[in-house]
Amino acid sequence: MRMKKKLAVASAVLASVLALGACSSSSDGSDSATDESTLGISGDTIKIGIKFDQPGLGLKDGDTYKGFDVDVAKYVANKLGYDDDHITWVEAISAQRETLIQNGSVDLVFATYSITDARKEQVSFAGPYFIAGQDFLVSKDNTDITGPNDLGSKILCSVEGSISAERIRDDYSKDVQLYPAQTYSECVELLAAGSVDAVTTDDIILAGFAAQEQYADKFKIVGNPFTEEKYGVGLKKGNTALCEAVNDALTEMFNDGSWEKALSDNTPSSYTPNMKLNPPEFEGCDS
Numbered sequence: 680m681r682m683k684k685k686l687a688v689a690s691a692v693l694a695s696v697l698a699l700g701a702c703s704s705s706s707d708g709s710d711s712a713t714d715e716s717t718l719g720i721s722g723d724t725i726k727i728g729i730k731f732d733q734p735g736l737g738l739k740d741g742d743t744y745k746g747f748d749v750d751v752a753k754y755v756a757n758k759l760g761y762d763d764d765h766i767t768w769v770e771a772i773s774a775q776r777e778t779l780i781q782n783g784s785v786d787l788v789f790a791t792y793s794i795t796d797a798r799k800e801q802v803s804f805a806g807p808y809f810i811a812g813q814d815f816l817v818s819k820d821n822t823d824i825t826g827p828n829d830l831g832s833k834i835l836c837s838v839e840g841s842i843s844a845e846r847i848r849d850d851y852s853k854d855v856q857l858y859p860a861q862t863y864s865e866c867v868e869l870l871a872a873g874s875v876d877a878v879t880t881d882d883i884i885l886a887g888f889a890a891q892e893q894y895a896d897k898f899k900i901v902g903n904p905f906t907e908e909k910y911g912v913g914l915k916k917g918n919t920a921l922c923e924a925v926n927d928a929l930t931e932m933f934n935d936g937s938w939e940k941a942l943s944d945n946t947p948s949s950y951t952p953n954m955k956l957n958p959p960e961f962e963g964c965d966s
Contacts, residue, residue, distance in 0.1 A: 718759070718921045720786050725761045727752050728771030728785035733866040735887030736791055744768050747883075748910075750941035751808055751932065752789040754904040755912070758928035772862060774840030777801045780913050784963045787925065788913035789871070791884055793841060794962065803918060804911030805925035806963065808923025808938070810956040811881035813843055816870065816889060824877055826903045827851040834858055837868035843879045846906070861906050863888065871897060881908050886950035909959060922964035933958045 702915040729748050730737035737744040771779055771790040779785045780802045791811070794804045824830065827847060832854040839842035839859045845915050847855055858875050860866045865937050866878040867888045875888065882904050889898045910923050938958055946952070 687857045718924060719915060719918050720759075724765045725756050725759065725787070726749075726767045726769055726785045727756065728779050728788040728790055730772070731770045732862050733791065733884055733887060734891055735947065736884060737789070739768075739770075745945070747809070747941055747945040748789040748791065751929075751938070752787065753966050754937055754941070755787070755789075755925055755928040755931050758931060759924060772840070773838045774912055775906070776840070776850060780915055783915075786914065786921075790913075791881060791908075792911055792913050793842060793881075793908040794819065794911040798913075799965075801916060803916045803922055804913060805922045805963065806911040806961060807909035807959045808912065808929050808932075809883070809910040809942075810953065810959045811883045811908040811910065812905040812953065813846065813879060813908060814882040814885055814904045815874070815901040816867070816878040816885040816898050817901060818870070818873075819897055821876075821899070825901060827905055830855045830877070832856060834868055834874070836860055836875040836878045837880060838863055838866065841880060843881075847879060847904065865897075867894070883946060883950060883952065885949055890947035890949065904953075905921050907956065909962070911962075919964045926961050926964065929961075938945075940959045946960070 706916050729746075729752065731739040733746065737748045738744070742857050753763055753766065757763070769779065771785065771788050771951065776788050776790060776792060777798065780788060794807055798804075806888075815824055824833070828851055829845065830852040834856045834857040835844065835847060837860070839861065839917070844857045844859065848857060858869065860869070863880060863884060866875065869875045870878050871894065876888065882900060885900050888894065889900060914921050914925070942952065
């Protein structure tokens with residue numbers, strides 16, 4: 680797959696920074712990452728926020744972490760000079776992502792983190808590295824909901840801190856009954872129990888839940904995405920050097936086939952991403 684628009688080559692300063700990080704060594708003999716003064720990352724580990732409960736994207740399974748977000752995060756971390764053993768994974772639920780970045784609990788967030796103007800007031804974003812679309816997950820026999828205009832006063836579950844539920848209420852249905860859950864796995868459990876009529880979030884997230892064995896033949900995705908959700912890499916506001924380094928790594932991932940493989944390996948065969956939008960063009964690193 681060819682990238683629609685290749686990012687400009689990183690500056691000579693950034694290239695020299697990455698080269699320095701690759702050549703230096705930590706006290707335990709392993710390769711050390713770029714020093715704190717250049718990218719704002721301290722120590723010999725990088726702290727990355729992901730979702731722990733999203734199958735196909737960010738899922739904690741015992742002591743292992745897997746999914747598309749995880750694979751993209753590993754690739755970027757490796758390019759920054761951190762091998763997999765020097766990544767600390769941190770759970771980043773939707774409502775806490777900005778706080779985790781601002782207080783230094785994480786260096787980067789790869790957690791289906793849609794880039795919005797409101798969020799850019801609090802944090803900076805590299806990328807995007809994927810564009811999804813908001814949709815609905817409903818019971819397999821549901822014929823009432825075919826899009827956002829069909830909700831009326833139905834009970835809709837989404838996650839606190841996400842923009843999905845607020846968009847429905849503000850733009851489509853003032854009467855919809857919103858059920859704010861902590862996680863999407865909670866929403867899907869409520870849908871399976873018949874406690875809510877639908878779950879709304881990005882189609883790639885819904886596809887992962889629908890493909891889980893315990894939900895086989897129980898759900899369907901409506902299949903009428905009505906937004907463009909640009910998944911960015913969250914980082915501390917104004918850290919332009921780190922943003923550019925991440926974008927440089929993502930460019931390599933797009934071009935060498937690793938991005939396409941990560942997407943194919945982690946999404947169900949029933950899910951078809953919008954390839955007119957993916958892989959996406961970067962928005963640039965504004966301080």
